[in-house]
Amino acid sequence: MNRAYVGLGSNLGDSRQLVLDAMDALENLPGARPVGRSRLYRTPPWGLLEQPPFINAAMAVETPMAPLELLDAMLAIERAAGRIRDGERWGPRTLDLDLLHVEGFVLHDPRLTLPHPRIAERAFVLLPLNELAPDLELADQGRIAEMLAAVDSSQCQLLP
Template structure:
């Protein structure tokens, strides 16, 4: 059985665009994951800790035969492979951030995983790229991606050429 999952990507340390492209390639090469679409890349201001470089963000859709938790494990392993160290700092600078935003129409909320991601509706840096690839997707408990995007301030987010 295959499920469509939506994944947010970002980073703000080093050559982020190249790293995001490489991470997408890595994810697509893993057994049980096929990348089916990729958004544009966006330059976005930092969230939370404002004393750090701007981010580059994107989103991908994948078809996967992995369970949600196995997909999360693959995302975390990919982050580590690209130099991500999770040191407990929330919203700090990072080489690579991979977030499982949605897993089909599943609603999961346990100690390891919350999908749909609980803060999607607040974040232009997630909604802009997500709207590129899945504008009509309805996130359980949150709404349609395109509608959510109209409710956030995306004025400081810019697509990259």
């Protein structure tokens, strides 16, 4: 079994429900076992700023899937939620699932880099991930808690 950490986000439609449904779908993948879910956060958009705020979360799941197989399953969950990948980066989306880290794997593939190379820049990833694994050490990036302390998370709001 591989422990995988996934970042989830949405800013179109019923974002809260889309993120919660995606968590359920990830936990229900063949052979998967849930490990933990973060709380939900409202966060400002990244990259393209003229769009609605996001709902973000993170989760950990143990899975027998290899990273690229898990990536394909995550893309299927996005498509089922109405996500259309049209090449636009950082734009609005019904659902965005990012494979952030899989314990025991460092990967540099054209489709997937592990750990995710921009975790340290993104409060919307670090805040929820810190709830699950503050002491998680990522290759060439450091500990989650230390990375979180180095970014501005003041515009991120915990949702009730």
